[in-house]
Amino acid sequence: MRNEVREFIIENFLFGDEAEMVDDNDSLMETGIIDSTGVLEVIMFLEEEYTISIEDDELLPENLDSVPAIVRFVGQKLSTPKAQTGLLAVE
Amino acid sequence: MLGMIQHRGPDASGVYRDDQITLGHARLSVIDLETGDQPISCSRARYWISYNGEVYNYLELRDELIALGHTFHTKSDTEVVVNAFSEWGPRCFQKFNGQWAAAIWDSWENRLVLSRDPIGICPLFYVQNNGNLLFASEVKAIFANANVSRALSKTGLCQVFTLWGSYAPQTVYSEVHEVPPGHCVLISSDTIRKEAYWRLEFGVSEPGDRRLEFGPAMEELEAQLTRATQLRFTRADVPVGAYLSGGIDSAITASLVKQLSCAPVDTYSLRFSDPEFDEGEYQSLVSSDLGTTHHEIAVSAEDIAKTFPEAVFHAERPILRTAPVPMYLLSREVRNNDKKVVVTGEGADEMLGGYDLFREAKVRRFIARNPTSKVRKHLVEKLYPWMERNPANIPAFGQSFFSKNIDLADPGFSHRPRWDTSRAITQFLHDPDTSPEKCVLDDLPHNFETWHPLEMAQWIEIKTLLNGYLLSAQGDRMLMGNGVEGRFPFLDINVIEFACKMNPAYKLWGLREKHILKRAFSGRIPTRVISRPKQPYRAPEANVFFSPSAQDWIDYLSRDVLDTIELIDSRKVKKLFEKGEKFSSKKMSNTDNMRIVAMLSLALIQEQFVLGRGLRPKPVKVTRHIDRRSERRETKGDEYV
Structure with a gap:
């Protein structure tokens, strides 16, 4: 998953220029790779790619502002049974 | 060269030649339709001028010059400008109230002066090339000379992709310089020297110089704006129309025009099918209230896509928004309506604290004083309510974004979020400049840090976005692309100097923008327009x-x-x-x-x-030709062409 997320960031925000992604641990906003509205594209990608639903109260920099944070966050979502996220109720 | 800028002056063309120089002029006839052709000289034929623009206080200056012994043969403001220069030299520019780009040639001393108005409404560019100097209102005229390099400048591009405009004298072309607003360039055979005749300065500068209380300041603002609009409406020998955006600024200028006019007033507006951008409801409200003859054009996404190349041709630089394109289509509508002068509300936001950026900077300063406060960060949610993709839609990220770069000692504090966001465009350049904003920070006035934070933000906004984008790429170029002159009461020199000295709290009252302006005109324009939340002019995007x-x-x-x-x-x-x-x-x-x-x-x-594929000059019929190359002779018509 780490590589998939990383590749999405590089293709979608750095237009293929891997060299601009200096350190995976860097904050995506601090380094200017995404802006405050660009994060919507990250959310859309994660929801479509991993079939998860991200709730409003999960839209936090600690979940989405770096590659490791995203991987950790999505990993947690995937390992949590769907019934507990409320997704079944929506479906 | 003249063939490349016929759109700016389709009414007449003139050429002056002597053994040292050729001056060309493409005329948009607005004042003195009969005898105002150019180039012309001062009364003793020493100084010759080619000039674009208007000096609105020319009648008062004319009287002053007559009292000093000058004689006049025309009724034009151009003749006043050249005589004023012969009388006072470059100090004359301090006496002018208007918008201009002028080239004045001293035929006795072989010296040239290029001058541009204080705030940069009219454009003026120059190039040094193989011992020659070429200058013009638009770069494309200079590029008509095949010997001039048309290479792009990385520095200029990085400035545009960060500040939204290049910072004069820098342009996006490596060989081309722009005369900075408020400056003259003095040129002789061996020197070129820039000299400021006016500087944008805020704050109370003199000891004992007190700011006016709110009531008197409001009355003074109303009086100044009325006078500024009067000058711009009455000093024209052609009908003057007005733009109506749906906002308060153009509603005020249109209402002042209506007040001054005995005849019906024509107003012009843009409509968009996308409700996110359309302001038709408020435009109709103002035009009905004022009883104007209202014209509107509906601009579709397809119109923007199709017209974009033509608009960029006139802008002559990269742009970051499509918003100039509808402005170009609107000026075409004005011209198709047989009008060539419009009054607009441009400049009010910069002079009187109208922009969201000023509110944003105020909120960020508030956060910076206590960065750990969670309550303060919620103020961010009050910013940009009009924006569909509002950063505050994801509060934690919006707060995080606006809480970055909160070093209160940074003189560029107010503009860091914009510069950081825009700078993302430089990622497409090889090895981009890392600090394109340095040109601005190096140019700050010596006492900048003693000013109020709003005044600091205003200064940067005027020197970057207003000069480099709004008045140029979205202003003069989109108007003059169709031979239409814009007139801007909020950029009258007296209004500017008054606004610069005004108590900043009167402009941005809490987070209420242009407070004093709204109060001053609250009975004059519909309440719903006064009280509506600020909506900046925008157009459908990429x-x-x-x-x-x-x-x-x-x-x-x-x-x-x-x-x-x-x-x-x-x-x-x-x-x-x-x-x-x-x-x-x-x-x-x-x-x-x-x-x-x-x-x-x-x-x-x-x-x-x-690559030069757009450089196709139009044919020019020279209607005035003055040839002083060997013997001194003057004629009208094209017999020497």
């Missing part, structure tokens, strides 16, 4: 390009032009366009919108100017 109407020219640019731009990584730009295509039916991020518009306009600049 999605418009990914439609059949733009496909041909985007494919052509991708295929034949992008790879010729040495300064950029064209592979990355092509990926950007692919992303744009993929997102064409969705809302793009603000940054991607800017990236796409910037790269498309850059490719058009490359095609039209650098």
